[in-house]
């Protein structure tokens with residue numbers, strides 16, 4: 001008698017999935033245009049497992065906004081947002097937004113023929129953090145990331161921090177500035193790249209006070225300013241520990257948080273445009289008042305079918 005086996009991939013078993021990455025922040029894309037899949041956290045964890053699954057930092061369900069409650073709510077204000085990026089972290093938790101993921105999402109929609117998006121054109125995508133416009137230019141995508149905020153307000157900006165973070169591998173507790181996009185980030189400046197490399201992101205940092213919704217943590221080292229195409233551009237190097245994932249090779253919302261914090265620390269006259277160098281590559285962040293945009297690549301890597 002043969003024992004019946006049940007796949008850990010659950011509703012993903014036998015489905016045609018796609019993998020991709022944005023500056024090596026990688027994702028499993030699950031096409032589900034009509035929203036028929038009731039994905040569990042356990043199925044997301046199984047798919048994202050790097051040893052026994054497909055392996056990724058997060059999972060993105062590609063679904064029409066009208067097919068899920070969050071999407072329907074968003075359509076009332078944003079009727080153009082036909083498609084919704086249903087993003088999950090590798091631990092199965094939901095997040096408001098994913099700056100690298102939304103570029104890969106739009107690239108997938110184009111490659112799969114689900115949208116017609118010629119070079120130079122844009123599309124509005126639904127996310128739990130609100131609608132986001134994404135524009136394509138050659139191999140790069142620019143995401144209007146919406147309104148940023150520093151929840152500590154002016155006192156935090158003036159003091160330069162609103163949380164103290166103890167990072168394993170670093171000797172002293174460090175000052176951190178919280179930024180929301182609208183997912184939560186805490187940015188910590190370090191004095192040099194040697195200190196940045198010494199941080200141990202495999203072990204949990206501690207926060208005082210503890211951020212209520214959890215936080216993504218960005219460790220940054222400002223590397224100065226250059227003139228590029230007639231504009232002053234700042235450069236910052238970053239490592240990131242993502243909420244619900246662990247250390248990743250890039251985080252799009254995190255790069256925006258990093259640029260915004262470094263710009264606030266630099267004070268009046270700081271550049272509005274920042275190159276952010278991450279282990280997986282480089283992105284460009286532009287600040288315009290209370291809005292911020294993110295430009296970077298998007299790559300599809302494989303077609304996969306869990307069994």
Ligand SMILES: N[C@@H](CCC[C@H](N)C(=O)O)C(=O)O
Pocket residue numbers: 025058089094095096097098099100101183184216242243244245250251252253254
């Ligand atoms: N990698 C993403 C951010 C994904 C969500 C994050 N881990 C959270 O829980 O807020 C990005 O590129 O922005």
